[in-house]
Amino acid sequence: MTKFSRQREAIKNQLSCRYDHPTAETLYSELKETIPNLSIATVYRNLKQLEEWGEVVAITTDGATRYDANTHPHSHFFCRSCGSVIDLDCDNSDILEIGRRAGIHGVEGCSSNFYGVCSDCCQSIRNEI
Amino acid sequence: MTKFSRQREAIKNQLSCRYDHPTAETLYSELKETIPNLSIATVYRNLKQLEEWGEVVAITTDGATRYDANTHPHSHFFCRSCGSVIDLDCDNSDILEIGRRAGIHGVEGCSSNFYGVCSDCCQSIRNEI
DNA sequence: CCAATAATGATAATGATTATCGTTATTGAT
DNA sequence: ATCAATAACGATAATCATTATCATTATTGG
Numbered sequence: 256m257t258k259f260s261r262q263r264e265a266i267k268n269q270l271s272c273r274y275d276h277p278t279a280e281t282l283y284s285e286l287k288e289t290i291p292n293l294s295i296a297t298v299y300r301n302l303k304q305l306e307e308w309g310e311v312v313a314i315t316t317d318g319a320t321r322y323d324a325n326t327h328p329h330s331h332f333f334c335r336s337c338g339s340v341i342d343l344d345c346d347n348s349d350i351l352e353i354g355r356r357a358g359i360h361g362v363e364g365c366s367s368n369f370y371g372v373c374s375d376c377c378q379s380i381r382n383e384i
Numbered sequence: 385m386t387k388f389s390r391q392r393e394a395i396k397n398q399l400s401c402r403y404d405h406p407t408a409e410t411l412y413s414e415l416k417e418t419i420p421n422l423s424i425a426t427v428y429r430n431l432k433q434l435e436e437w438g439e440v441v442a443i444t445t446d447g448a449t450r451y452d453a454n455t456h457p458h459s460h461f462f463c464r465s466c467g468s469v470i471d472l473d474c475d476n477s478d479i480l481e482i483g484r485r486a487g488i489h490g491v492e493g494c495s496s497n498f499y500g501v502c503s504d505c506c507q508s509i510r511n512e513i
Numbered sequence: 514c515c516a517a518t519a520a521t522g523a524t525a526a527t528g529a530t531t532a533t534c535g536t537t538a539t540t541g542a543t
Numbered sequence: 544a545t546c547a548a549t550a551a552c553g554a555t556a557a558t559c560a561t562t563a564t565c566a567t568t569a570t571t572g573g
Contacts, residue, residue, distance in 0.1 A: 258519045258570050279560085294522040299561060301520095315497075317444045319560060332488050345486035350479050354498040357474035359461050363500035368444075369483040371492035387539050387550045408530085423553040428530060430551090448529060 263301045265290060267310065267324070276314055276321040276331070276340040314340065315366070330367040336376035343369060392430045394419060396439065396453070405443055405450040405460070405469040443469065445497070459496040465505035472498060 265286055270277070277285075283298045302322055305311040314321040314331055321340055323331075328347035331340050347365065355362045372380070394415055399406070406414075412427045431451055434440045443450040443460060450469055452460075457476035460469050476494065484491045501509070 256519075256571080260520055260569085262521075292522070294524090296523075296562080297521060303562090313446070315444060315446045317442070317449070320446070330483060330486070332483070332486075332491065334490075335492075341488060343483055343486040343488060345482050349482050350496060351498075353474050353478050353482075354459060354461070354472055354496065357459075357461075357472040359470060359472060360503050361463075361500035361506055362461065362498050363464075365496055365498045367479060367483065367494055367496040369480075369491050369494045371490035374489050377490055385540080385550075389538085389551055391552075409528095421553070423555090425531080425554075426552060432531090 260301075262286075262290060262293060262297050263304070266298060266301045267305060270311060270322055271324040273324075274342065276323050278319040278321055280319065282322070316340075316368070328364070330369060332369045332371065332373070334373035334376055335370055336372045336380070339373060339375075341373065389430075391415075391419060391422060391426050392433070395427060395430045396434060399440060399451055400453040402453075403471065405452050407448040407450055409448065411451070444495070445469075457493070459498060461498045461500065461502070463502035463505055464499055465501045465509070468502060468504075470502065 266282060269282055269286055279295070279298045279302055282302075283293065283295050286298070287293050302311065302313070306313050306322075309326060310324075312323045312326050314323055316333070323342075325342065330343040330345060330347060330350070332343050333340055347367075350367050351362065351365045354365050395411060398411055398415055408424070408427045408431055411431075412422065412424050415427070416422050431440065431442070435442050435451075438455060439453075441452045441455050443452055445462070452471075454471065459472040459474060459476060459479070461472050462469055476496075479496050480491065480494045483494050
């Protein structure tokens with residue numbers, strides 16, 4: 256039986272009101288201001304738990320795992336320049352359909368990462384020249 | 385100026401004649417049989433180098449990074465049951481196009497991971513019942 | 514209020530990867 | 544062929560992200 260925990264609620268809430276897909280470490284340092292004795296282990300523990308419950312999704316990257324409170328299947332755009340991660344508003348089922356047509360049986364889900372230089376970075380690079 | 389290295393050639397060659405997308409550790413233990421004093425650091429070092437040169441691609445997963453000598457843009461299927469990684473023969477440019485239509489500028493590339501239970505595992509699960 | 518136990522915080526341990534550094538191998542010039 | 548310059552190596556320490564352990568604290572239902 257799962258019990259209430261202030262820490263878990265805070266983690267869930269903190270993630271819900273952000274759109275920058277923070278890492279466990281980022282969430283930890285932010286939450287530490289309101290919950291000073293918070294442990295990094297509690298953040299990892301709860302993010303894992305919430306992921307199992309389908310309340311958050313983990314975004315696997317080459318570095319630290321990032322988290323997203325938006326559980327609707329969607330893709331992400333990774334800026335090669337500033338490292339920001341932006342939600343992509345494209346239909347995930349269309350991508351899944353492409354995978355399903357590839358001749359392999361059993362394709363159930365997909366996760367797509369798109370790469371490039373975001374418009375902000377593109378702008379500042381242009382200004383430097 | 386880059387110099388010849390037997391180790392790098394062996395790593396590249398070992399990866400080229402396989403289709404199971406091994407990790408650095410897997411390549412290391414296999415290559416150790418022919419190059420007994422090979423160091424794991426050399427494997428990591430060269431895989432990173434080869435990736436920079438565009439001769440191999442790294443496949444980012446939630447566990448250890450896997451490598452692929454097939455540098456033609458393509459997707460992978462991850463079996464949830466046995467953990468195998470299989471090449472998906474679908475057109476990557478079609479997926480890229482979906483991402484490009486999502487309203488964000490600067491989308492240059494993409495990497496899609498598909499998930500499910502492979503036909504081998506699906507078969508053995510069926511046989512157990 | 515109390516017993517049962519889920520969840521915590523602190524921290525040790527793990528797994529993957531990278532950095533360091535003294536030694537070895539490759540290279541181009543003599 | 545020899546030599547100096549330096550790329551690459553092997554061994555291993557260090558780092559980073561994450562998980563496991565465990566004694567303590569908080570929540571819950573009776």
